Amino acid sequence: MEPKPRFLTILDSISAVLFVVALGMVFFYAPTERVMGAVQRVFYFHVATAWVGMLGFMAAGVAGVAYLRSSDRKWDTVSLAAVEISLVFFFITIIMGSIWARPAWGTWWTWEPRLTTATIVELVYAAYLMLRQGIEDPDRRARFGAVYTILGFISVPVTFLSIRLYRTIHPTVFGVSSPEAEGEFSMTPSMLQTLIFSVLTFSVIFSSLLWHRIRLGRLAEKVEQLRLKIAH
Amino acid sequence: MSQGMRVVAGETRAAQAGAGSFLRALLAVVWKDLAAELRSRELISAMLVFALLVILIFNFALELDPRTRRTVSSGVLWVTFAFAGTLGLNRSMAIEKDRGCLDGLLLAPVDRSAIYFGKAIGNLVFMLMVEAIVLPVYTVLYSVNLFQPGLILVILLGSIGYTAIGTLLASMAVHTRTRDILLPILLFPVAIPVLIASVKASAGFLEAIPLEEIMPWLNLIIAYDVIFIAVAYMVFDFIVEE
Amino acid sequence: MSEISSQNSHVIDVRKLVKRFGLKTVLRGLDFQVQPGEFVALLGPNGAGKTTFLRILASLSRPSLGEVRIAGYRLPAQAAAVRRRLGVVSHLPLLYGDLTAEENLRFYARMYGVPERTERVAEVLELVGLAYRGRDLVRTYSRGMQQRLAIGRAVLHDPEVVLFDEPHTGLDQDACNMLDGVLREVAARGRTVVMTSHDLARAADLASRFDVLSRGVIAASLPRAEIDTRDLLAFYRQAAEGVMVA
Numbered sequence: 034m035e036p037k038p039r040f041l042t043i044l045d046s047i048s049a050v051l052f053v054v055a056l057g058m059v060f061f062y063a064p065t066e067r068v069m070g071a072v073q074r075v076f077y078f079h080v081a082t083a084w085v086g087m088l089g090f091m092a093a094g095v096a097g098v099a100y101l102r103s104s105d106r107k108w109d110t111v112s113l114a115a116v117e118i119s120l121v122f123f124f125i126t127i128i129m130g131s132i133w134a135r136p137a138w139g140t141w142w143t144w145e146p147r148l149t150t151a152t153i154v155e156l157v158y159a160a161y162l163m164l165r166q167g168i169e170d171p172d173r174r175a176r177f178g179a180v181y182t183i184l185g186f187i188s189v190p191v192t193f194l195s196i197r198l199y200r201t202i203h204p205t206v207f208g209v210s211s212p213e214a215e216g217e218f219s220m221t222p223s224m225l226q227t228l229i230f231s232v233l234t235f236s237v238i239f240s241s242l243l244w245h246r247i248r249l250g251r252l253a254e255k256v257e258q259l260r261l262k263i264a265h
Numbered sequence: 266m267s268q269g270m271r272v273v274a275g276e277t278r279a280a281q282a283g284a285g286s287f288l289r290a291l292l293a294v295v296w297k298d299l300a301a302e303l304r305s306r307e308l309i310s311a312m313l314v315f316a317l318l319v320i321l322i323f324n325f326a327l328e329l330d331p332r333t334r335r336t337v338s339s340g341v342l343w344v345t346f347a348f349a350g351t352l353g354l355n356r357s358m359a360i361e362k363d364r365g366c367l368d369g370l371l372l373a374p375v376d377r378s379a380i381y382f383g384k385a386i387g388n389l390v391f392m393l394m395v396e397a398i399v400l401p402v403y404t405v406l407y408s409v410n411l412f413q414p415g416l417i418l419v420i421l422l423g424s425i426g427y428t429a430i431g432t433l434l435a436s437m438a439v440h441t442r443t444r445d446i447l448l449p450i451l452l453f454p455v456a457i458p459v460l461i462a463s464v465k466a467s468a469g470f471l472e473a474i475p476l477e478e479i480m481p482w483l484n485l486i487i488a489y490d491v492i493f494i495a496v497a498y499m500v501f502d503f504i505v506e507e
Numbered sequence: 508m509s510e511i512s513s514q515n516s517h518v519i520d521v522r523k524l525v526k527r528f529g530l531k532t533v534l535r536g537l538d539f540q541v542q543p544g545e546f547v548a549l550l551g552p553n554g555a556g557k558t559t560f561l562r563i564l565a566s567l568s569r570p571s572l573g574e575v576r577i578a579g580y581r582l583p584a585q586a587a588a589v590r591r592r593l594g595v596v597s598h599l600p601l602l603y604g605d606l607t608a609e610e611n612l613r614f615y616a617r618m619y620g621v622p623e624r625t626e627r628v629a630e631v632l633e634l635v636g637l638a639y640r641g642r643d644l645v646r647t648y649s650r651g652m653q654q655r656l657a658i659g660r661a662v663l664h665d666p667e668v669v670l671f672d673e674p675h676t677g678l679d680q681d682a683c684n685m686l687d688g689v690l691r692e693v694a695a696r697g698r699t700v701v702m703t704s705h706d707l708a709r710a711a712d713l714a715s716r717f718d719v720l721s722r723g724v725i726a727a728s729l730p731r732a733e734i735d736t737r738d739l740l741a742f743y744r745q746a747a748e749g750v751m752v753a
Contacts, residue, residue: 157454184430290618296614301605369601372590372593374619
């Protein structure tokens with residue numbers, strides 16, 4: 034078994050430290066928002082996980098293109114790893130969005146364009162995992178997976194556009210022109226710093242998790258190889 | 266040496282014949298699907314009966330009284346088309362898979378995209394045929410006039426996008442263990458934009474909303490059609506070539 | 508110079524072919540050459556990779572490594588040129604049940620760009636002995652008739668090379684005999700034929716050369732002249748087991 038790379042151990046430690054610092058900034062450095070109060074603090078991690086998750090889905094699509102061009106199975110491992118982690122990040126985003134929506138818009142769930150798009154994106158990539166599960170031949174699984182990550186990623190902006198168009202033409206149930214307006218606030222410099230730091234933190238955490246997941250994929254492959262060797 | 270020349274000559278000839286053989290193969294695939302379907306009528310009749318059943322269920326689920334009808338008709342129609350559509354897409358690819366015909370198509374010296382476009386056009390024709398029967402039936406049952414040029418344009422454009430992406434995903438789903446269940450799961454999340462846009466544009470024409478308010482939706486459908494036909498054209502090779 | 512001429516004399520030329528499915532290696536550096544007009548029976552135990560190999564020759568599956576040339580054209584780079592010169596019969600008929608035999612053949616004739624379609628379709632139906640049922644739906648055909656029609660479909664565009672993958676699967680004695688007649692007819696026209704089979708007796712009657720595929724390579728190859736039909740079974744066992752011991 035290959036030893037855990039040293040830099041990965043360092044990255045793990047950096048992620049942990051950054052996370053603690055980010056948490057500290059969210060609770061103690063950033064000021065309490067005047068209208069919404071303490072619950073607004075959920076916003077920093079909410080935006081950070083959403084951003085990084087979206088980049089992860091994009092990375093999966095790019096790795097999909099790389100796989101189709103090269104037929105190198107390492108890109109398939111990267112693609113799958115990115116999708117799995119981004120799915121979890123997006124799930125966190127949606128949960129935090131709900132926590133924020135409750136006091137801000139008076140409801141746990143609203144068909145706000147970004148929230149709705151996020152949910153559809155989760156469904157796209159859940160379908161991706163189901164597709165992979167249904168295919169036995171590893172090469173075909175990788176090819177179909179790559180195609181679907183590309184389709185999925187292209188559909189995201191179109192979906193967002195269609196849902197936003199849907200909302201702007203129809204007045205919302207909240208009696209304001211845009212549901213976002215209710216949750217709007219102006220950011221102070223310390224708020225902005227906290228947000229940027231959170232995005233950075235989650236990017237590092239994402240990279241660390243991605244690396245772990247790719248290593249896991251490689252090890253699983255090795256186990257499979259050894260098993261085949263024994264079978265022969 | 267002589268072999269190199271032979272290869273080059275072969276390629277040039279192939280390039281010249283390219284456009285002609287592309288169209289010939291595409292039309293052959295469409296003709297084959299239509300001829301088989303006209304004989305068996307399995308696909309159309311299944312789609313049609315299913316579509317009528319969906320409308321029937323909506324009738325009771327939504328209490329389609331005259332006032333609601335105006336606002337929900339386009340939604341009911343598109344849900345019906347989408348469900349009936351997946352039925353047809355699944356079946357049309359299963360026919361290719363069952364007797365190994367997909368291999369037969371792939372063995373032919375034709376561009377793979379000719380096979381894709383042939384299948385997609387065949388599927389589109391089936392979907393339009395079902396829609397052509399559902400529309401008058403719905404008109405009679407609920408006395409909502411659906412025969413408006415605008416609405417028919419929306420149905421045509423929306424169906425093009427839906428079958429373009431649907432044919433691509435059906436050709437993936439057919440290779441999986443869970444093929445019948447998987448198609449809608451793969452298709453619906455990706456097809457949401459074209460379905461939303463089609464519902465809104467259809468509703469716009471039914472409620473006689475000014476054209477400039479419908480235009481964004483029509484543009485969205487056209488953009489979706491163009492984007493996904495182009496992507497399908499680019500990736501179809503990777504789905505069928507092992 | 509000698510390299511080119513040796514390639515030209517082989518209608519099928521496979522060198523160091525490797526095929527992997529994920530981590531599993533099915534073909535391990537297989538070499539295989541066929542002269543024009545030969546009828547090669549490809550024998551081997553189940554799971555030896557016969558079907559995989561035939562699918563690669565048929566341009567349906569890509570080689571992982573190695574070189575595959577058919578009629579001088581490389582696979583997969585020049586697949587279209589190869590496909591034009593290749594007919595394939597698999598154990599599935601590759602026919603549409605809801606079309607008649609004639610319609611099936613006419614469809615494939617269009618796909619291959621066959622000139623004078625109507626005449627050619629009639630000719631092929633005659634060849635496989637189905638002219639009298641040409642207007643019936645393929646769905647109503649027996650398994651043996653479907654298989655004969657499948658052969659007709661494969662030779663419609665007059666290919667140089669014909670590949671048969673277990674053509675006798677699922678046929679009764681009579682159907683097999685009729686099929687053999689058609690196979691001989693196809694081979695007699697100077698075509699090169701490669702046929703996989705696990706039925707030694709049938710293969711012995713038809714082929715001019717016997718190759719044994721075992722553990723991902725051609726383990727043995729013998730021309731018909733050097734072999735007595737009665738010895739074929741012994742030869743086959745020896746070849747298949749010889750590699751397993753090694």
